[in-house]
Amino acid sequence: MSEFDEQTVRAEARAWLEENWDPERGLLEWRNKLVDSGWGMPAWPKDWHGRGLPAAMAPVVEEEFQRIGAIGVARMGIRMLAALTLLEHGSDMHKEKFLRRILTGEDTWCQLFSEPGCGSDLAGATTKAELKGNKWIINGQKVWTTSAHKAHYGLLLARTDWDVPKHKGLTYFILDMKQPGVDVYPLRQMNGYASFNQVFLSDAEIAPEFMVGETGDGWKVATTTLMNERRNADSLRRYAQPSDKPDRIYAEEREEIATVMEPYKWYPQRAGRVDLIIERARETGRFADPVVRQEIAELLILSRTAEWTARRARAAMALGRPPGAEGSLGKLIASHVARKSAAVHTRISGADAMLAGTDAPMDGTISEIFISVPACSIAGGTDEIQRNIISERVLKMPKEPRTDTDRPFREVPRNAIS
């Protein structure tokens, strides 16, 4: 039996948890214990707060945590993306300084990639980093930054060389958010929430040792962050299930979850709330209208086949088969479901669709669906970018000729205001 044998791992995790788990401990104290023991991130290297177990063993350990209701390390928000990026590309100093406090939840991170002038075209970033003396001086503007007002550090993509092609002139930095050159303002969305921020960088400073990778490696390092973002898209929800148990540690965790989840309150509405459709059609009496019934039927077919298509993709993966086309379609299909659901919801509401807030159906939930759904097909990769990805990576269709990748970035046409 190897030391990575499932039963052995399970037994070790169980024994350690039985010995150490105590819900009357403070959250920070407990998480420091997890970091010291490596059981918080069992698949991480032994040198860096892990136990060096194969990735397949992590769910086994996770099950042992769940079995006794033990709380894990902090995993919500951008922090895991930061941790995984630093683990792969960071220096030993970065790992020493940041990883523990990420896992204990003491430090909060944000991602400074998108800019007003580049959304889909992330490699077109124009935030400037210039080496002056022994400091990098940062000037520019970032946007769509969740939790920037709370974050201690930001993952920053900035341009250090304007005379090479766009992907080669970017560099990746760790930015201390708590400094005078960093100004954070909330960005109010069309649904009234302000879940994101705009970050203005005016002569913000970064010491050279907080560069991640080399100058010009920024795109490569950012790709690691983005790949993890895609892979962990559902982890936010997975780890955000607060326990209602009375003990001290759960109370502290509830508070943490409430803070992290605060910007995401409207996310269920953004996905269209198909779950409310039937109830609404019944209570409004619109269920008897054959046209409305057809629309509801179309929506239910779309939403159920979407769900089953995702399960087909997972079933293929579980059988160890190469992922079929069905695995790459989820984001685009989710947009279709959301948009259709918003349309059906407002049709069901009739004239009430003109109302909002407490005057509107379900105290405004229906109107909130309608004004939240447009974000669904844009945030996290627009439908158009998804279609490009599907056609190029799944269907192997040729890329369109580009005019921006083989000449100095300085010469590439850009937005007048960026």
Added chain:
Amino acid sequence: MRFAFTDEQEQFRSALRRFLEDKSPTTEVRRLMETEDGCDRDVWRQLSGELGLTAIHIPESYGGQGFGIVELGIALEEMGRALLCAPYFASTVLAATAILNAGTEDEKRALLPDIAAGETVATLAIAEENGLWNADGVAATATPSNGNFRIDGTKSFVLDGHTADRIVVAARAPGSSGDDGLSLFIVAADAKGLTRTPLQTLDPTRKLARLEFKSVPAELMGEAGGAAGPIARTLDIAAIALANEMVGGAEKLRESAMDYAGMRMQFGRPIASFQSMKHKAADMLVDVELAKTAAYYAAEAADENDPELPALASLAKARASEAYMQMAIHTIQIHGGIGFTWDNDTHLWFKRAKSSEVFLGDPAYHRELMMQRWNV
């Protein structure tokens, strides 16, 4: 398992695809669609004899292979892809399933082995000139006569009705309505009083006929007046089978559109490199994959006796119909001028897409049925 085919099922699919690529190229489809019976007897013999396809979902005790609706669905998906011209849907899907659902043990033993062997081609006649595939659409009457029955009325849209050897006919007791008084009968092709007229069809690969019954002698199958349930169940299985056939055709169209877009050069580059093509292609993939999911899920549900089956059958029929027709429209568009010529093969599937969309009830009909069946 509901969301993936087994290795054996995948192997069956591959073997069948090779067989059909060999036996049913579009040159053959074009030849057979011009004939009145629309079938190559040699291919039918191989398909039923060596491959046992006509027996696929018939239990072994009735001379069948004993597989399920999932395997039947795979066979149909491949046949839909190849546009196979043969009375397979009529005989194996419609007639055999009706006999399985309605027949007594003795009747199943008497009727199914010949159908399973492909020696008898049977069909099922439910719809009339009203074009309704349900109990309400059945007006033909069956009157008791000397211990048997005589059928009067007109059946229409009967798949391979002019060439089948045996016809399973839905008729009702005079004066009855709805689900009451419905029975199924076996009528021989050469029965006295039966006039069979082939219809001119939009889709020449799917042969339809009108059958006029004037006091035609018929043998009752199953319980007198008790056919409503078996008919509904048969139509559910048929809808699922058709959905699987449709996704086969839809996927073939999608692939042909991709092949053409990759080859066709305009403005100095393959048209596949234009974003307008790529986005359409991505949408087509989404459409066809969702339809496949629905068709596969419903087939599996049939094998598991899922209580949701009737709703899922309608869901699959509606979803696959829409996707197939959309695929056909886009595929012609992507081909440009050549796409609406006779020589280009796309119109063969375009026509099949429309006939399949309407056959057994159109998407709006099935969406409403799904809502009622879910009772949501």
